[in-house]
Amino acid sequence: MYATNYHRASSVQDAVKLKSGSDEGKYLSGGMTLIATMKQRLASPSDLVDLRHIPDLKGISVNGRSVRIGAATTHYDVATSAELKAVCPAICDLAHHIGDPHVRHMGTIGGSVANNDPAADYPAALLALDAVVVTNAREIKAGDFFTGLFDTALEEGEIIVAVTFDAPEKAAYAKFRNPASRYAMTGVFVAKQDNGDVRTAVTGAGADGVFRHEGMEAALAGNWSPDALAGVTVDPSDLLSDIHASSEYRANLVKVMAKRAVAAA
Structure with missing residues (x-):
């Protein structure tokens, strides 16, 4: 070093x-x-x-269905929060399957979101939950925050303070893990709000990072069931192809993981 x-x-x-x-x-x-x-x-x-020793960046607060997670909160703390699990167990389950115990005790939600690794788990959750990334200067909707591979809307010197979202009626996350790194070769987070709004976000597969799949959202809005996704098409031309999986294989994984997530939700 x-x-x-x-x-x-x-x-x-x-x-x-x-x-x-x-x-x-x-x-x-x-x-x-x-x-x-x-x-x-x-x-x-x-x-x-x-940033890990700044008190204002730590902790989880739940007020009704409104959730706020401090940026320096570890994956372990997200995974084991009883308060968070009561309103959004999907994000607790997501955190529980990040890396290994060492990673979960050191890694933070803010660090993961700021880095925006194309195979990271939290970006899919934030995008599907229509979350807001709160910085020391402003609030940024997740849809505007993630701008590409390892790229975000953060400006020079800007710090993520917290992420906030309203807990959905139903949600779940399913991923196909790389057996060595446990990063998502493909992961899908699905969320259904009380008003019927459905959002589906995919990580680990997109050539330009995390993305929403509107075809799946439309199908699930009409019928919240794994069977609703049978006729949905996933275009492999927009997906990653590497030594771990071809774009065609990932296209199939997107549908498989989405079905599993809906079934789990």
Whole structure:
């Protein structure tokens, strides 16, 4: 690893100040991606500003159906929150199947969302739940936040403070995991709101990252059943093709995982 300066921020304002005073600083949350890329010498930030010890960025609050999850909340805390499970068990189940215990105790929801890995789980949940990403400067709808592979609407120095959403009537997530990394080779999060609105988001398969599938949404809005997806077409030309799976294989996985998610919901 290259030499770097480590800073432990005590507040969001402190973190912004520390990063703005560095040459090429980076915010550090769980470090599940950043530390690995530094070890491979693919990234060499001059300064690391640790966000994990900022009290305002931690915790889960549920007020009726309204949910707020602090950005520095770990996957483990999301997975084991009884309060969250009572209104949206789907996101608890999603968090429970991220990586392994070490990753779940270190990785954070804010770090995952900010990194926007094309195979990450949380982006699909936020997109399907019509969530809002709250930063220190503004609020961004999930549909506007995820802009491409490893790319988001975050501006220089902007910090994710929390994610918020209204718990749906029904929701579930199903993914086909890479056996080594446990990243989603294809994952589908489905959500149905009380008003009948249905949203379906796919991760791990899109050539441009997480995306919604309108054909599945229309089919499920008319008939909330796995059988409703039988006639839906998934275009492989818009999907990833790599050593793990071809685009045609992923197209099939999208339908299979969507059916499993609907059945689970």
